[in-house]
Amino acid sequence: MSGFPAGIERGFAAARQIADAVLLEGYVLYPYRASAAKNRLRWQFGVLVPPEYTAQGGEHSHQRTECVLEARGEDRLAVELRFLRVQRRTVERATAAGGFEPVERLELADRVLVEWDEGVEERIELLVPVEELTGAGVQRAFRLPGVGETELLREQGTAVGRLVRRREQVDGLVRLTVEELPGPYRAQRLTAVVENVSAWVPPRRASREDALPRSLVSAHLLLGLEHGRFVSATDPPEWARPAVERCRSRHTWPVLAGPEGERGVLLSSPIILEDHPKVAPESLGTLYDATEIDEILALRTAALTDEEKREARGTDERAAAVIDLADSMPPEVLERLHGAIRGLRDLTGATADAEQPWWDPGNDPEVDPARDRVLVGGHAVGAGSRVLLRPGRRRTDAQDLFLAGRTGVVEAVLHDVDGSVHLAVTVEDDPGADLWRAQGRFRYFQPDEVTPLGEAVPLGEAVPPGGAVPPAADDRAEES
Known part of the structure; x- marks a missing residue:
């Protein structure tokens, strides 16, 4: 006791x-x-x-x-x-x-x-x-x-x-x-x-x-x-x-x-x-x-x-x-373990639209991932832009850190419900890039994790490998 x-x-x-x-x-x-x-x-x-x-x-x-x-x-x-x-x-x-x-x-x-x-x-x-x-x-x-x-x-x-x-x-x-x-x-x-x-005191090789x-x-x-x-x-x-x-x-x-x-x-x-x-x-x-x-x-x-x-x-x-x-x-x-409802809200009636509990970017006519642009280092970046990838240490996906210094193509500019902006990217020289693009599966980076490069590339077109990278971007890649 x-x-x-x-x-x-x-x-x-x-x-x-x-x-x-x-x-x-x-x-x-x-x-x-x-x-x-x-x-x-x-x-x-x-x-x-x-x-x-x-x-x-x-x-x-x-x-x-x-x-x-x-x-x-x-x-x-x-x-x-x-x-x-x-x-x-x-x-x-x-x-x-x-x-x-x-x-x-x-x-x-x-x-x-x-x-x-x-x-x-x-x-x-x-x-x-x-x-x-x-x-x-x-x-x-x-x-x-x-x-x-x-x-x-x-x-x-x-x-x-x-x-x-x-x-x-x-x-x-x-x-x-x-x-x-x-x-x-x-x-x-x-x-x-x-x-x-x-x-x-542990023995040796304990x-x-x-x-x-x-x-x-x-x-x-x-x-x-x-x-x-x-x-x-x-x-x-x-x-x-x-x-x-x-x-x-x-x-x-x-x-x-x-x-x-x-x-x-x-x-x-x-x-x-x-x-x-x-x-x-x-x-x-x-x-x-x-x-x-x-x-x-x-x-x-x-x-x-x-x-x-x-x-x-x-x-x-x-x-x-x-x-x-x-x-x-x-x-x-056992059936109780299959799922539980913790709460219910009435979303019917005349006020349902006025009381929508969160912003839905999919239903916002002002949002267009294929045409939206975001400023990065004074450059407008959007679908088709070539970028140098610089993933930060805060990322939860450690695999993306291996892409530091690689180049990619922005496929879409996406907004989430918290107001953050994310860039959907395919990696250049990736032999599966066309497949990922067709399936809508991309790598995602925040604007401060990329550096703009060169001209935009029309969506759906192959990107020639080995594109030139400005010296300043090279330096930044090495520093990262």
């Missing part, structure tokens, strides 16, 4: 459903068998390794959360550090001599057991007056000692094997500081740092598998104020925007948690989320595999063979629960 005040505990309880989803994201993936290739590399989010391993493995030993809060009176800050601790499980078979010997696989009547890393949930809790966090702040060290245990396996009263479990020692540190911010609003900047300080049992896995924080409020890091009020923009979180993403409109709880997650994230109400259980939707996972899991289900049940208690959930899901419940 948590030792937090009732108000904070209520806020944490409302946020724990999404926090649990963060904790177990990717824990075991469909088809929920330890032997599946996609379950060979696990623990992808929020892994804090021992500091001596960071140079070898390239992962981090700490995470840092910075956020803005408004404490009130003699406020107290509640901190709940949550993470998984890897528990390595091996399998042994009973021998005729009365002992046990390690095996890779042990078949029982209802399940198949293999080696597997289980995740044991750990929590570190702190409750600190906010005024004590100024200056040097507060540090809380913790140690989780190594533990070993065995589970005897019996069938029809006879010992057939055992599971041997081992958890390694993990040492950690939580550091909390608060800095008063200038201005009339009495806001503060909170810095919360979580560190793995385990003294483990693998990630060696480091995981000594790591904090899926580490994240729940932060709560007894009376005050947190400021959104993604949508702050104007008065707090400068202070929020100066916050520097590392390896974590702070969001407001709990019901919409409440600001007393903040979740600092290793996965990027929006404020007040929530699990869909149609979801009946944790499926762990967020790359699929619940309906597909439920159907695929129910379609596993009996042998596959036996292995999944032996993989882990959490995997076994997924199999049982899929097998017991009635058709009317």
Whole structure:
């Protein structure tokens, strides 16, 4: 039972459903068998390794959360550090001599057991007056000692094997500081740092598998104020925007948690989320595999063979629960997963056109992608213009960065609902350019990512390769 005040505990309880989803994201993936290739590399989010391993493995030993809060009176800050601790499980078979010997696989009547890393949930809790966090702040060290245990396996009263479990020692540190911010609003900047300080020295060529049992896995924080409020890091009020923009979180993403409109709880997650994230109400259980939707996972899991289900049940208690959930899901419940309507609006009647909720460029007579022009460096660029491609680093499609310095032809000037302009481009010397053009499939660049070149080319005509590029454009291409 948590030792937090009732108000904070209520806020944490409302946020724990999404926090649990963060904790177990990717824990075991469909088809929920330890032997599946996609379950060979696990623990992808929020892994804090021992500091001596960071140079070898390239992962981090700490995470840092910075956020803005408004404490009130003699406020107290509640901190709940949550993470998984890897528990390595091996399998042994009973021998005729009365002992046990390690095996890779042990078949029982209802399940198949293999080696597997289980995740044991750990929590570190702190409750600190906010005024004590100024200056040097507060540090809380913790140690989780190594533990070993065995589970005897019996069938029809006879010992057939055992599971041997081992958890390694993990040492950690939580550091909390608060800095008063200038201005009339009495806001503060909170810095919360979580560190793995385990003294483990990895052997030469140590693998990630060696480091995981000594790591904090899926580490994240729940932060709560007894009376005050947190400021959104993604949508702050104007008065707090400068202070929020100066916050520097590392390896974590702070969001407001709990019901919409409440600001007393903040979740600092290793996965990027929006404020007040929530699990869909149609979801009946944790499926762990967020790359699929619940309906597909439920159907695929129910379609596993009996042998596959036996292995999944032996993989882990959490995997076994997924199999049982899929097998017991009635058709009317499965149908709920097919889709949900979150809201309805009346778009009929005389006022429907006047109340159109957004601008539709396809129905705007003043928009013509084939004839529109946009000024780039003093030149009018539109369909048929030759351009030098200079994709910026902000692009989400990394493949376009390989086109830097190549030339292309603008096929259309497009406008989106946010008022931004995009140039649809085909790349010169691309043997598939005619096919892409016929299918309406192009590369898209913003005006500041191209440099105009030479004369326009009539649409549909081939562009001669090796067209001259002005020296200034060449220089810019090299600089980019």
